[in-house]
Amino acid sequence: MSIHLSPDIIRLLLVLAATIAAHYLSRRALQHAENVAAHTSNIWDDALIEATKKPLPVLIWLGGLSTALHLLHRQTGEQLLEYIAPACSIGIVLCVAWFLFKLIRVFAENYIDVRAQAGGNIDRTTINGMSKVARIVVVVLAALAVMQTLGFSISGVLAFGGMGGIAVGFAAKDLLANFFGGLMIHLDRPFNVGETVRSPDKQIEGKVEHIGWRQTQIRSANMTLIYVPNALFTSIVVENPSRMSHRCIRTTIGLRYDDIGKMSLIVDDVKNMLHKHPEIDNGQAVIVAFDQFADSSLDFIIQAFSKTTELEKFHSLKQELLLRVSEIVARHGAEFAFPTRTLHLNPVTA
Numbered sequence: 001m002s003i004h005l006s007p008d009i010i011r012l013l014l015v016l017a018a019t020i021a022a023h024y025l026s027r028r029a030l031q032h033a034e035n036v037a038a039h040t041s042n043i044w045d046d047a048l049i050e051a052t053k054k055p056l057p058v059l060i061w062l063g064g065l066s067t068a069l070h071l072l073h074r075q076t077g078e079q080l081l082e083y084i085a086p087a088c089s090i091g092i093v094l095c096v097a098w099f100l101f102k103l104i105r106v107f108a109e110n111y112i113d114v115r116a117q118a119g120g121n122i123d124r125t126t127i128n129g130m131s132k133v134a135r136i137v138v139v140v141l142a143a144l145a146v147m148q149t150l151g152f153s154i155s156g157v158l159a160f161g162g163m164g165g166i167a168v169g170f171a172a173k174d175l176l177a178n179f180f181g182g183l184m185i186h187l188d189r190p191f192n193v194g195e196t197v198r199s200p201d202k203q204i205e206g207k208v209e210h211i212g213w214r215q216t217q218i219r220s221a222n223m224t225l226i227y228v229p230n231a232l233f234t235s236i237v238v239e240n241p242s243r244m245s246h247r248c249i250r251t252t253i254g255l256r257y258d259d260i261g262k263m264s265l266i267v268d269d270v271k272n273m274l275h276k277h278p279e280i281d282n283g284q285a286v287i288v289a290f291d292q293f294a295d296s297s298l299d300f301i302i303q304a305f306s307k308t309t310e311l312e313k314f315h316s317l318k319q320e321l322l323l324r325v326s327e328i329v330a331r332h333g334a335e336f337a338f339p340t341r342t343l344h345l346n347p348v349t350a
Contacts (some may be wrong), residue, residue, distance in 0.1 A: 012068050019064025026056055047110055051103035059095040062088060089149045097142035104134045124193040129186030132213065174231070175214065181230030182213040190233070195242035202236055204228060246281055246305035247314045253325060254297030259334035263290055267300055269328045274304050279317050281305045297337030 030049060037045040066088035108131035112124060191197045191208055197218065198205035206220040216233070218226040255263065271288040274280050284305040291301045302325070306317050329336065 015064055015068045019061060022060045022064070023057055026060060030056070044107070047103055047107035050106045051099050055095045055099040055102070058098075059092065062091045062095065066091075086149055090146050093142055093145045093149065097138055100138045101135050104131055104138070107131075128193070128211065129183075133186075174229075177231035177234075178214045178229050181232070181234050182211065182216075185211055185216070185230060185233060190238055191240050191242070195240060198239050198241065199236050200239070202232070244309050246284060246307065247309055248303065248305055249318055249321065250301070250303045251322070252291065252299050252301050253329075254294060254299050254337040255329070256335050256337045257298060259332075260298055262332045262334045263298060263300065266329055266332050266334060269332075270300075270302065270325055273324055273328065274302075274321070277321070279307050281307050294337075296339045296341075 030053060033045070034049050037049055108127050112127060185191075193208050193211060196205075196207050204218065204226060206218040206226060208216065209219050209225070210217040212230075214230065216228045216230060218228060220226055255266070259266075267288050267290060271286065274286050274288065275282055280286065281304075285303065286305075287301065287303040289301060291299045293299075302321075304321075306314055308314055308317065326336075
């Protein structure tokens with residue numbers, strides 16, 4: 001018993017077979033390209049292959065199904081199938097936008113990873129900011145292309161957006177303020193991800209973990225996560241200790257009043273010790289001087305700047321210097337003061 005197929009059915013089967021073959025060949029080609037790219041140092045090919053993996057099969061099946069439905073429409077004349085062409089165009093626009101969106105994101109991630117492995121300086125804030133802006137542009141262009149395909153006038157949409165922007169601006173002023181605050185952070189770069197910031201105005205201090213378009217996430221010293229609206233950074237003072245060039249050692253030492261004759265020698269020895277220490281920057285002011293007559297002590301101040309800015313090394317250095325100061329005081333036979341009070345009793349006469 002022989003089976004006779006009509007020419008239209010044969011065309012549909014050929015289109016389906018061509019789609020399956022194209023899908024199979026594209027997968028094999030991508031696998032081969034991925035193996036080749038794994039042995040290169042170029043980050044563009046890795047990002048291109050990773051961004052193509054999912055949109056390309058969808059695009060192939062979209063083309064195959066649209067062709068098959070077009071043939072079916074010619075055969076049956078079904079009115080519902082008249083929407084094949086605009087639907088196919090919208091699908092192509094979305095696939096291209098999907099590809100560009102992934103390409104931008106993956107390239108930014110690969111660039112950061114390569115720079116980190118090479119030990120170079122990484123400006124994560126700028127890279128992430130540029131990546132976000134580029135992806136927003138892709139989304140906007142894709143939305144305009146879809147609207148154009150659906151028959152909307154782009155000039156009319158833009159005009160409506162201009163008039164409606166005023167109303168949206170009043171309704172979402174806080175959201176827009178946070179958006180532009182995030183934009184200023186990406187442009188001015190007062191801090192980057194991974195740096196420690198603090199604000200004496202709002203008692204905010206911690207390590208920056210993420211900079212979004214609406215808020216910035218800061219991990220405090222007690223490991224709690226603080227969510228700060230970006231608009232706040234446009235009106236407060238922000239300190240960035242991660243970018244300090246030196247750390248200041250400033251302390252006050254109190255001696256007994258009985259040791260006033262030894263004050264000059266102790267001050268000179270402490271100053272010489274600081275000048276000779278390799279971790280003290282002598283290009284900055286090194287101050288050791290008698291400061292005041294306190295209630296229970298003779299106070300002299302010590303001020304110097306360390307070359308290291310790492311907090312752990314700084315505290316180790318400060319501990320070492322204070323112990324050396326105690327050795328100098330003991331070597332001169334002096335002692336540190338502690339709060340005392342002298343009581344004078346007048347004899348009572350009968």
